Amino acid sequence: MKKRMLAVAMAATMVAACFAGCGNKTTSGSSSDSEGQVYWLNFKPEADEALQGIAKTYTDQTGVPVTIVTAAEGTYNSTLTAEMDKDEAPTLFVVGNQAAVKTWGDFCYDLKDTDVYKELTTDDFTLYDGDKVASIGYCYESFGIIVNKTLLAKAGHSLDEIKNFDSLKAVADDIHANAATLGFDAFTSSGMDDSSSWRFSGHLANMPLYYEAEADGWDGICPATIKGTYLDNYKKIWDLYTTDAKNDKATLADAGYDAETEFLNGEAVFYQNGSWEYSALSEKYSDDELAMIPIYVGVEGEENQGLCSGTENCWAVNANASEEDIQATLDFMKWMVTSEEGTKCMADQFGVIPYKGAQENTNLFIKQGDEMREAGKYTVDWTFNLTPNVDDWRAGVVSAINQYDAGGSWDDVVSAFVDGWATQYQAAQQ
Amino acid sequence: MKENNKLDVKVTNSSMVTRPIRRCFPIFLLPTFAAFFIGFIYPFLKGIYLSFCKFVTTSNATFIGFDNYIKAFNDASFRHAFGYTALYAVVSLVLINLIAFLLAYLLTQGLKGTNIFRTVFFMPNLIGGIVLGYIWSMIFNGILSRYNTSILLETKYGFWGLVVLMCWQQIGYMMIIYIAGLQSVPGDLMEAAVIDGASRWQTLIHVTLPNVMPSITICMFLSLTNGFKLFDQNLALTGGQPFKFMADGTQIRTTEMLALNIYNTFYGQAASAKGVAQAKAVLFFILVAAISLIQLKATKSKEVQQ
Structure with a gap:
């Protein structure tokens, strides 16, 4: 008899345990409906x-x-x-x-x-x-290239020199050439693992997408095909990021570099990221030490370019x-x-x-974006928000860039970018 | 104490006690059945239904017939994933079982420290797939970076990397099963073989192997289905990279296996692809079930009665 009671009790406990979770929820739900x-x-x-x-x-x-x-x-x-x-x-x-x-x-x-x-x-x-x-x-939010002004001054340069891609490259090349004596390099690592690849397959890819959208008048509508008119500029800036940096670019694919830590440790002057980084960076750096500058990719008239906001x-x-x-x-x-x-x-x-009713904001990078806008510079829209099947498209671009970094052909990147867009557009329409 | 125990045994065996327990069988059966129904049967049937639907959330699906299956068959990446998975499954099946059997054979020869070896070989099996994938990608890249490349850059690196990883993880497990099989080979049979003048090799082929066929069946079944169903290790080690870009613009993730392909279709693409992913999953089930049944039948027929 005792055993039987025990068995019944155990079975009852099990059933109760199974349904306890659901039971709780329904009661709390109905009371507040x-x-x-x-x-x-x-x-x-x-x-x-x-x-x-x-x-x-x-x-x-x-x-x-x-x-x-x-x-x-x-x-x-x-x-x-x-x-x-x-x-x-x-x-x-x-x-x-x-x-x-x-x-x-x-x-x-x-x-x-x-x-x-x-x-x-x-x-x-x-x-x-x-x-x-x-x-x-x-x-x-805004994204661009975050600059450590203290290190930039230490390397003998100032923000005033950087007006477009060529001047950015000149400064970065100089810092990279003297990296051993300076103790820091120009750019943080451009890691292509999942925690960081969106900075390049998403945010950096916005530059060629934005300029193409402007030239061809996309008007906020995702086109079925794109031309990749500005992919040479994308290549230029990518080459700059990966050449003027500490780590060998063939290792970017999955070495798991942490660019934020590198920047916080003062290992590099430039770090491409967005205004959301402000809270993390401001714990270490004062507002005087930081700045965000536009991502220059060598497009005509880019001296007048502002941050990417969206x-x-x-x-x-x-x-x-x-x-x-x-x-x-x-x-x-x-x-x-x-x-x-x-x-x-x-x-x-x-x-x-x-x-x-917005309250005044304290984010330095957003403020700088606003200042640029007020100074008459044009804001770069987040055109990448139009990307069809965005995760798949970016995965293709990342894979192609990895192959390019290891000595492959840039044509693969172009193909992932342009043909990939058309394919994903078709897939998304079904 | 002893007497008490004896008494207990008698009491539990008597029909006075077993009959009420038999009558109460639903109490014992129902919880497990309910769990099985909620956790397996219902999702399985719903999954089959959803493969004929277009849906964003599973509770709100519209029936569209065989469209999803047609799209799944026309998907070049799915066909590639099938070929790749099959190749992987065969290679890993052969390697894992050969090495596991070899180790088991060595460790039943009465060497010193056998228990330590068994423990060490078994231990990799206790680590989760995702963790293993990341650890091994570091190991492979540590070596490959010397040659200025990475496991993500060549399909063959990804393939053999996965084979090495899975061998490392699974061999210990299969070895334990083989050891159990080898230990159950009757001693008198072995003795008879020795007396009849059989060499070591002849004993292995003609006496030991037929007697461990049940272990071979189960190990082959496990490694074959594991090979087809592999997901976490695949995701963590290469995630499908490198991609190949076809002339028509489609991209093929060259190291993507079936399960990962289904996952990527479900989450990576537009809403309409969810049904296609579901259809792929049903095809995947049929495939794995069919292959394992055929394999079971083939090896079972070689088992001998002891």
Whole structure:
């Protein structure tokens, strides 16, 4: 009898353990459904902590539950795919480029005429699915070449010398030639492993894409084919990055160099990255020591070029969520860009936000971008946001560049760039 | 104490006790069955259904018929991945089993320190695939960088690198199975062979091998299916690099195996490709199931009854 009881008890425990997880969730879900709730699937791991704090503040003030879940670096797409399948799917998620609009367009609530949309100061970062406003930017960022001014001065140069590609190359070549005596080199490592390759297959590739888009008038629409008119410029800047640096370029493919650490350790003067690096770099360097300059690739008239500004951080609201949840989410978004606490959190975490109520930003690199714009220089758009099947296309470019670095032909890179675009465009259209 | 034990044995065997337990069988069976159903049968059936659908999230799929299968068959990268995987599976099957058997044979000869060797050879099997992939890519690149190249730059490096990695990981495991098989070869058979004047080689071929056929069956089954299903090591070691760019603009990841190809199709491309990836996964299942059944049948027929 005792044994039988034990067996029954054990089986019951097992079953209970199996269903305990599901049970909990349903109860908490149904209790709050009446007022609506917010579930933000966050895209930026570095902002997670602050967002959890702001979510709590909002819940304390309004009583609306806000859940913030952050996808691990590089897994946003797969996390979103899984989360969207659940009964309690994210109500607020990130749709940052045309490829994502293509995938998630049907899930995007039309943000036109919403209160938060009216708070926007510009439509530059808005993504459309047909006529529908699919997602709106909640911050914008700039990238360029970050300079360690102290080291530059030590090498006997100054920022005033650098006006275009040729002058950048002259300075970099000089530093590289004297690297042994100076104790530092011109550029940080251009690693091509997954943690760093996006700087080149994504951000640096933006330069030839932007100039081609300008020349051919893409007008924000992804063309079926591209020509690769400016790929020679891409080659020039890539050769410069990889020649005037400490590590042999054949080892870039997967040696796992950490460019940020190299820059922090003062091993190099130049480091191509974006305004999001400011918080990490400002812990070590003062604002006087840092600057961000445009990526010069040797295009005519580039003396007047500014930083590359744009965003992949765009909010989309889940159209399949309940009406209450959608309303709660829209209210939360509005609060984030209008209230004192919200705008402060946004300014601290995301830098500049394109909203009327934005607080002044403290990010040096963004400020420098703004200064260049005010001085009449042109901003380089993030044309790479148009890339079809962006992950596959970039993977092809990375592989081709690796082969080129090891002594292969540049034609492979051209082919990955141009033919790859056409192929991925076809694949994405199906 | 002893008496008590005896009593226990009697009690559990009596029908007075076993009958109620038999009646309660669902209590014992259901949890496992529920787990099997939730974790395997339901996803499997849903996966087959989804392979005929166009979908972004699995709960919201539209039926489109055989389109996905047609696209999967027309996908040059999928066909390449199949050929590459098959080649890899055969090469690794042969190498792993040969070396594992050799080691097992040596370690059953009563050498000194046998237990230490067995432990050491088995240990690589305890490390996860992703970790192994990264560690070995460092090792290979440490060597290849001397020749100014890298494992990501040549298909043949990627292929043999993966073979070396998998041999290193799997040989120990297969060796343990072979050791168990070798130890169960009846001593009197061996003795009879010696008395009949059989040489060592003759004993191995005609007495030992037929008696360890069950181990060979299971080891071949394991290494063949492992070879076809390989994913983490493939992802971490080369991730499919280098790519080959075809004349029509399509790119083929030359060291990409089937499972990685399915994964890349599912996550790397537009929404419409998710169904295609699902169709590839179903084809993949049929393929692996068919190959392993054929292999089981072929080796089983060579087993002898002891």
